[in-house]
Amino acid sequence: MVGRDLSLTGLIEVIDSAAVGARQAQARVRAVVDLDAGTLTGAIDQPRTGKRIASYRYDMNVFGPRDSAHRFSDDILFNLTAVEGLSRTRLVFVRAAGSGVSDLYTVAWDGSEVKRIVSNGALNITPAWAPDGNKILFTSYVNANPDLHWVDANSGAGGVVSDYPGLNTAPSWSPDGKRIAFVLSKGKNADIYVMKRDGSRLRRLTHHAAIDTDPTWSPSGRRLAFTSDRSGSPQIYTMNDDGSQVTRMTFDHAYNASPAWSPDGGRIVYVTREEGGFQIRVLDLADQESYLLTIRSGNNEDPVWSPGGRYIAFTSTRTGRRKVYIMDADGGNVRLLVPGENEEYSPGWSPRPRR
Amino acid sequence: MKRIPVRIWPAVMLAAVLTFGCGSKNDVAPGDLTGEGDASRTGESTAAGDHTSGIPSDKGDGAAGANRLDDREYRFDNVHFEFDQYRLTPEARRILTAHAKVLLENGGWTVVIEGHCDERGTVEYNLALGEKRAAAARDFLVQYGVPASRLRIISYGKERPVATGSTEEAWAVNRRCEFKVTR
Numbered sequence: 001m002v003g004r005d006l007s008l009t010g011l012i013e014v015i016d017s018a019a020v021g022a023r024q025a026q027a028r029v030r031a032v033v034d035l036d037a038g039t040l041t042g043a044i045d046q047p048r049t050g051k052r053i054a055s056y057r058y059d060m061n062v063f064g065p066r067d068s069a070h071r072f073s074d075d076i077l078f079n080l081t082a083v084e085g086l087s088r089t090r091l092v093f094v095r096a097a098g099s100g101v102s103d104l105y106t107v108a109w110d111g112s113e114v115k116r117i118v119s120n121g122a123l124n125i126t127p128a129w130a131p132d133g134n135k136i137l138f139t140s141y142v143n144a145n146p147d148l149h150w151v152d153a154n155s156g157a158g159g160v161v162s163d164y165p166g167l168n169t170a171p172s173w174s175p176d177g178k179r180i181a182f183v184l185s186k187g188k189n190a191d192i193y194v195m196k197r198d199g200s201r202l203r204r205l206t207h208h209a210a211i212d213t214d215p216t217w218s219p220s221g222r223r224l225a226f227t228s229d230r231s232g233s234p235q236i237y238t239m240n241d242d243g244s245q246v247t248r249m250t251f252d253h254a255y256n257a258s259p260a261w262s263p264d265g266g267r268i269v270y271v272t273r274e275e276g277g278f279q280i281r282v283l284d285l286a287d288q289e290s291y292l293l294t295i296r297s298g299n300n301e302d303p304v305w306s307p308g309g310r311y312i313a314f315t316s317t318r319t320g321r322r323k324v325y326i327m328d329a330d331g332g333n334v335r336l337l338v339p340g341e342n343e344e345y346s347p348g349w350s351p352r353p354r355r
Numbered sequence: 356m357k358r359i360p361v362r363i364w365p366a367v368m369l370a371a372v373l374t375f376g377c378g379s380k381n382d383v384a385p386g387d388l389t390g391e392g393d394a395s396r397t398g399e400s401t402a403a404g405d406h407t408s409g410i411p412s413d414k415g416d417g418a419a420g421a422n423r424l425d426d427r428e429y430r431f432d433n434v435h436f437e438f439d440q441y442r443l444t445p446e447a448r449r450i451l452t453a454h455a456k457v458l459l460e461n462g463g464w465t466v467v468i469e470g471h472c473d474e475r476g477t478v479e480y481n482l483a484l485g486e487k488r489a490a491a492a493r494d495f496l497v498q499y500g501v502p503a504s505r506l507r508i509i510s511y512g513k514e515r516p517v518a519t520g521s522t523e524e525a526w527a528v529n530r531r532c533e534f535k536v537t538r
Contacts, residue, residue, distance in 0.1 A: 095494060099515070100511070100515040101516065102514070123511070123514050124479060125478060125512075125514060128358065130491070133478075139482075141509075141511075144509070146509070146510065146511060148484065165507075166486060166508070166509075166510075167482055167483065167486055169479065169482055169508060170479040170482070183479070183482075183483065185483070185486045185510075187490070188486075188506060189483075189486070189487065189490070190482070190483035190486060190492055211480065211483040211484065211487065212483075213479045213480055213482070214477070214479045214480065227477075227480055229439075229480075233421065233439070234439070234476075234480055253474065253494075255439070257477045257479075257480065258477040258480070262377070271477055273475075273476075276460075278476070278477075291382045299474075301477050301478070302477065302478065304453045345478070346478055
């Protein structure tokens with residue numbers, strides 16, 4: 001499990017101890033599980049000298065065996081590469097469950113521990129994981145209108161956040177978790193609103209007769225990117241968190257949507273229609289250059305950044321059905337998150353849990 | 356008894372609408388097209404007078420009851436849209452006009468108008484687009500005189516396709532408004 005965590009990062013090559021003779025390893029990792037004491041003890045050594053680089057001890061009675069192993073994975077990664085690991089993060093996604101019905105699931109980042117968290121016989125879509133790590137916002141049709149609901153990812157408790165007639169959808173948490181940007185149509189036209197986490201201080205940010213949707217926060221929490229068809233086709237725009245200073249960001253191609261602002265603030269990843277399908281592009285805000293991350297591989301949608309921005313999760317139809325994938329932020333190392341026959345889409349990434 | 360002529364006209368009009376409605380759904384032989392054209396013209400010419408006068412009031416007597424029995428067979432055909440568009444096509448307006456007439460004849464009926472999209476494009480954008488399509492259909496019916504209080508819209512975006520497959524045909528069928536009528 002630790003080996004898989006480390007391989008998935010794409011930063012560390014894991015060599016089985018039997019094969020080490022032929023290859024020059026840079027570190028030797030050993031783990032000892034003491035079932036009586038309920039501990040996982042891990043060590044990183046220099047392979048040639050045998051000198052101890054670091055050692056760790058995890059109380060499995062507190063963390064459980066899986067979380068203990070994931071913690072060790074992240075500690076090894078940080079020790080060797082200074083990169084914060086994601087082994088303990090999870091993703092939420094939508095799984096189709098029959099005609100016009102879909103459930104919400106969460107899964108560990110390595111694709112294990114698939115867990116159903118919302119299933120009510122209705123359509124449940126557009127999940128967004130809160131920065132506090134517990135709550136997930138999503139749109140549910142369970143009350144015969146696309147209302148905004150919340151669910152606790154651990155306990156399964158939940159409730160309604162917003163149930164105006166029409167759309168209550170596309171939720172996005174501000175980076176500090178205090179505000180929610182989302183879309184209301186009020187039976188007319190989709191516009192972007194912001195409210196406080198408790199539902200108070202509802203404020204409308206867009207006042208255009210065109211479609212405005214897909215809000216996503218900049219890491220500073222002062223600007224939002226969104227999709228609008230005010231030019232006649234869907235394009236990406238940014239604005240201040242009070243709706244002022246609207247700036248168009250995309251000009252090439254007739255369909256640009258679904259923006260997600262990178263955690264470092266420097267890039268916006270989005271969906272574009274080109275190459276005979278829908279592909280994922282990333283716009284570098286410093287030089288205004290954009291780069292294609294997927295090419296001729298079915299339709300690719302719903303890009304979201306991992307915490308830290310090293311990876312992007314997205315939906316792709318490259319095998320003929322919608323599935324969730326994770327790739328490096330430069331488009332490399334694409335891997336399927338959850339194998340199987342189910343149609344799955346709209347990933348949302350949890351924050352890193354507290355240590 | 357004096358009011359009988361007033362009732363005859365809506366009956367004629369509805370028969371015309373029904374002929375038209377069936378014609379567009381079932382695969383009618385080319386020879387029938389003339390009849391269909393005549394029928395819709397008849398429908399339009401009666402509609403002009405009907406529309407502004409006696410439609411909303413008459414409920415609950417024998418003649419109106421007979422009309423509603425016919426209307427129970429009426430199929431609320433879907434209306435369709437171009438890719439990434441919510442403008443009503445001439446064909447969509449034609450179908451909506453027929454719907455409006457039946458709804459005006461049956462004041463107790465309520466409608467949920469569902470807006471749907473094809474599989475292309477993002478989940479969130481298509482939710483908004485489906486809402487626009489349903490709102491366009493609703494606004495047309497309201498302009499025709501159907502009270503807004505009897506109409507509700509809901510967008511399913513691209514989440515509920517009726518045709519599977521990634522073909523122009525499937526996409527065209529899926530870009531639609533459906534009418535769920537409580538009679």
